[in-house]
Amino acid sequence: MSFKPPMTMMDFFRKSQGVWLTQRAVHHFDVVADESGQSNLIIKMIEKEDPRVNQVCKFQGIDPVKAMGGASFAWQANLDDSPPNDSYAAVLIDIPDDETGLSGKLIRDRGYVESMPVASRYWFGRDGILTIDTDYDNNQGQERCWFVTEDFRVRASTVRMMNGVNLVTYCSERRCVSPETLEQMVQDNLARAV
Template structure:
């Protein structure tokens, strides 16, 4: 099955929009509790004029004209109902390189590793693999993500402390089907069965 990979960050955000069931395996080199598990990742694309996008741009001293847009990422236990906890959410603002939109920077209101605002540098390879490098105060993170199909993607990441690699993660993510989409699929199959 062929897939057309996104080659800009905004295309990546658009292709990622929706809810994903994420299964994560963590290999931690320190003696801490296993953080492997399952969760829902909820992605919402944000317009460049969205107040939260403009607020981050203003705080970071970014010219709003250089902003392509953004996205809100939220995490939630996959069996939990209701709105996601805002403490497990981040907003990313995309500032592409004006000479090459396949690379650029994004500004995140809070980091995954350290809960502080961070800047990530990203690039898309010829095959569509997205690489993100992030510098924290005490850590360095690198994440790679790619779409295997339009509805299945993979993420791998490493976080390095000053003394070496701290942990590595592998996540496989499957797009969740909304009830309305499922109803539509059932109706199409019902109609197909009636005409067969």
């Protein structure tokens, strides 16, 4: 069976739901401590009727009727059992350009690079690669993300300051198996052993 990449933002969010183990390589072009490492990325769908859609749209001055829904993103240290810290979380809302959903705006309550509400432009290439461009007050960011399989995806991003590229990040992300799925796998294996 061949893998079909998502080609709309809402399909991308649906396919991204769950917990992902992120292995991150960060390259700064100035003297900054190394931020490479592992973390968990927790993604949950936000349906169109969710009050957060209306809240983020109104704050950005966008008619909530144009929104298709969105997703919440939270980051936490790998192997951390405590709930994710709200300081490392964001809500993204999809505002497609048209009914194809191949391009549009992503509005966020908080940006990745600067912790402020931000609007980004996105589009999907024919190959299924999602590109997101974001202009902040002091820099520009570009992120590209694509699924290799249902359970493995890749992200690459750059941050450009006024004097040039300042940061390049590469992330490989594997979907974590839920406790329920893991228990089912154990039971299936035990049943085969009998």
